[in-house]
Amino acid sequence: MDNEIELISDGDGLAVIGHPAAVERFLTTEGLPSKDLGLQRLDTALFAGSLLSKAGAGVAEHSGRWVQLTGRSAEALKKYDLMKGSENGVSRAVLTDHGKITGLLEIVRGHPTALLTNPAILTGAAGLMAQLAMKQSMDEITEYLAVIDAKVDAVLRAQTDAVVADMIGVELVVDEALEIRDRVGRVSEITWSKVQATPVPLARTQVYAVRQLDAIAEALETTKVGDLARATREAEGKVQEWLAVLARCFQLQDAVSVLELDRVLNASPEELEEHRIGIRIARRNRIDIIAGTTERLLTRLDAAAATANAKVLLNPTSSRAVVHSTNHVGTAVTTFNTRLGLDRDHQSHNARRWLDAATEVRDKALTTGSEVRDKALNTGSEVRDKALNTGSEVRDKVLEAGADSVGAATRFGLSAFGRAKSMINKVATDHPEKPQPQLEPKKDA
Secondary structure, eight states, X not given: OTTEEEEEEOSXXXXXXXXXXXXXXXXXXXXXXXXXXXTXXXXXXXXXXXXXXXXXXXGGGOEEEEEEOXXXXXXXXXXXXXXXXXXXXXXXXXXXXXXXXXXXXXXXXXXXXXXXXXXXXXXXXXXXXXXXXXXXXXXXXXXXXXXHOTTHHXXXXXXXXXXXXXXXXXXXXXXXXXXXXXHHXXXXXXXXXXXXXXXXXXXXXXXXXXXXXXXXXXXTOOOOHHHHHHHHHHHHXXXXXXXXXXXXXXXXXXXHHHHHHHXXXXXXXXXXXXXXXXXXXXXXXXXXXXXXXXXXXXXXXXXXXXXXXXXXXXXXXXXXHHHHHHHHHHHHHHHHHHHTTOOOOOXXXXXXXXXXXXXXXXXXXXXXXXXXXXXXXXXXHHHHHHHHHHHHHHHHHHHHHHHHHHHHHHHXXXXXXXXXXXXXXXXXXXXTTSOOOOOOOOXXX
């Protein structure tokens, strides 16, 4: 049926396969940009491996286009409710030109017009999609390298590290192999023999670049603004360079994977599906390692900027330098993450002005001073009142004690006077010859 198309999605892209007119009509209706899937390449490879049945003999009559899954294409894909099939991570459906699902490929093996009912073709198409997804990533990294520095190749070649020098050698070999593949249409045994050992030096370069970035992040673990200023200044010069090395390394690893899938397709097509899955897992592991490194670096940059802003009053010049450098490095890391499909964003920080910090400290000091003053006044009033109350109590006790003392003294004086009088009278009685003057008690004035 000329108006029937078949869709395959592997999570990274969408393959649209069918009659050329139907495929073009579908893509135009949905407004989706696409690339040639290279479906005709399956003819030679699968026929040579005797895996292509008569049911799939119409490969040459079909057109295949590949659409990168972006926000827009993913929304378009939701309308067609593709179902997961037996192949790992692959879902597909058969549609008419009006978008109606006529059957799932898992259950239409007898459908004469369903090209992908042949498992070998479906596996081969999934392999082609994986290659196109990685080539798309390679193109984006090429654009990234061109944007960050027009002379990035010279920067890379200026590296004196032996590990990076190994990567430069791999770059020459892989680029040559890709050129031959594009001209010949496949990866021959001779071509593959040149590149089959390249994954080892590339892995070594990736680990080396990751460790360099981790070392830069560790240098930012300080609370001294002067040390932070030096560390961020050095990071500003080094991070971009190591990101470029890491991006180029990742790009070459994708290129080797493209060549590897081609080689398996031609040499052992029955192993293509498992090989595709293995490459997908390995690629995800590489991305996770890189994502962990950039995440740690961005976290350290955010902490450094916060520390600098908090201490701007004592270190105005150094604090502003730290914030400026962290913003510059953070932007570079975020751009790199975007090119690799990572979602981590970096929030730029505004350098805190010295005057603002001083004003804040002054206002805080005034507020604190007012609180201390009010507390002191309240405390003083309490002390004064307590002192007055205590003084009154002491006065009253003193007066009371004085009255008691006066009364006691008076009583003591009268008693003593009485005793003295009795004693005089007794003496007078005992000695009459000496009359004594009579004593009269003294009257109070």
